[in-house]
Amino acid sequence: MGVKLLATGSYAPDNTYDLDEMSEVVGEDISEFMEPLGIKQRNQTGPEMSTADLAVKAGEKALKKADMSAEEIDLLILSTDTPDIISPQSSAIVANDLGMRDGAPFFDINATCTGFVFGSLNARNWIENNDQFDTVMVISAYNMTKFADMEKGKFFCVFSDGAGAAIYQKDDSDKGILSSHFIGNGDQWMTLGVYVGGTRFPATVENVKGEGDVPPNLTFWKGELMNRNPELWPVIIEKMLDKSDYELEEVDKFIFTQINKSAIALTCKNLGIEMEKTHNIMDRYGYTGNACIIMALNDALEKGEVNEGDLVCLTASGVGYTMATMLLRV
Numbered sequence: 001m002g003v004k005l006l007a008t009g010s011y012a013p014d015n016t017y018d019l020d021e022m023s024e025v026v027g028e029d030i031s032e033f034m035e036p037l038g039i040k041q042r043n044q045t046g047p048e049m050s051t052a053d054l055a056v057k058a059g060e061k062a063l064k065k066a067d068m069s070a071e072e073i074d075l076l077i078l079s080t081d082t083p084d085i086i087s088p089q090s091s092a093i094v095a096n097d098l099g100m101r102d103g104a105p106f107f108d109i110n111a112t113c114t115g116f117v118f119g120s121l122n123a124r125n126w127i128e129n130n131d132q133f134d135t136v137m138v139i140s141a142y143n144m145t146k147f148a149d150m151e152k153g154k155f156f157c158v159f160s161d162g163a164g165a166a167i168y169q170k171d172d173s174d175k176g177i178l179s180s181h182f183i184g185n186g187d188q189w190m191t192l193g194v195y196v197g198g199t200r201f202p203a204t205v206e207n208v209k210g211e212g213d214v215p216p217n218l219t220f221w222k223g224e225l226m227n228r229n230p231e232l233w234p235v236i237i238e239k240m241l242d243k244s245d246y247e248l249e250e251v252d253k254f255i256f257t258q259i260n261k262s263a264i265a266l267t268c269k270n271l272g273i274e275m276e277k278t279h280n281i282m283d284r285y286g287y288t289g290n291a292c293i294i295m296a297l298n299d300a301l302e303k304g305e306v307n308e309g310d311l312v313c314l315t316a317s318g319v320g321y322t323m324a325t326m327l328l329r330v
Contacts, residue, residue: 009061160286
């Protein structure tokens with residue numbers, strides 16, 4: 001038994017900032033900073049749009065491509081580190097707004113920017129190991145502009161909002177997730193994040209006003225944010241391929257976390273592959289965190305850069321830190 005990728009969908013808000021507009025907000029020209037990152041635009045939700053709203057729009061697009069209704073989804077997995085609320089889970093809102101049938105379960109995961117890969121492996125495991133689930137939807141949604149204030153500096157202009165959805169279904173073909181590999185090390189948990197609102201730094205008046213130990217928005221707190229991607233991405237890809245029946249040369253397309261195009265280029269050099277084998281969307285969508293991998297895959301499928309039967313390697317990294325990669329036959 002296999003688990004195939006049935007359909008994908010993505011959504012980004014229409015409210016955009018180009019480099020000139022972001023530079024005006026920051027108070028300096030940010031084009032030189034953004035050039036190596038490859039980011040040219042920020043898509044930002046308005047105050048009325050929540051993470052669940054983004055997720056619903058992406059999910060609806062995937063359902064339309066699959067010619068399905070939400071009532072046919074057996075399980076919903078929502079990946080996000082910008083939830084609507086602490087409790088209950090934001091996937092409850094998404095399931096309700098999509099119109100999933102009574103009795104169909106749902107849950108959230110937070111694996112920061114590796115969430116789509118973690119969510120996809122969860123989907124495969126639920127389908128393969130439980131007869132109750134034939135069709136699982138994974139949605140990754142990111143609404144970090146609610147916490148990333150551009151006025152704090154050019155780095156915070158990197159963050160953008162969006163969501164992507166994938167529908168996985170039980171299948172007897174050789175399609176779907178063929179191999180994966182995950183690593184993590186918690187030594188960066190204090191480096192970059194949104195720290196106020198949980199139980200370590202509760203949403204007290206003092207903390208919300210920024211008068212506590214950490215600011216209430218996305219912030220650098222302690223330590224240095226290290227760019228380990230060009231060094232470690234090739235390692236985890238090689239380990240993932242070692243567990244499969246495939247060689248690096250057989251992979252048709254590589255999709256990496258969409259935060260730094262120069263780091264992707266260096267990763268390609270370290271792997272010994274051409275940059276043309278990657279697909280990138282950061283120029284049009286900015287950095288959409290855990291949603292960027294599925295948004296890039298959806299974009300590649302819509303543009304015909306990835307076609308049925310292709311082997312695609314999806315590799316992600318997130319603060320904390322955590323890294324994940326998987327091999328997918330579409």
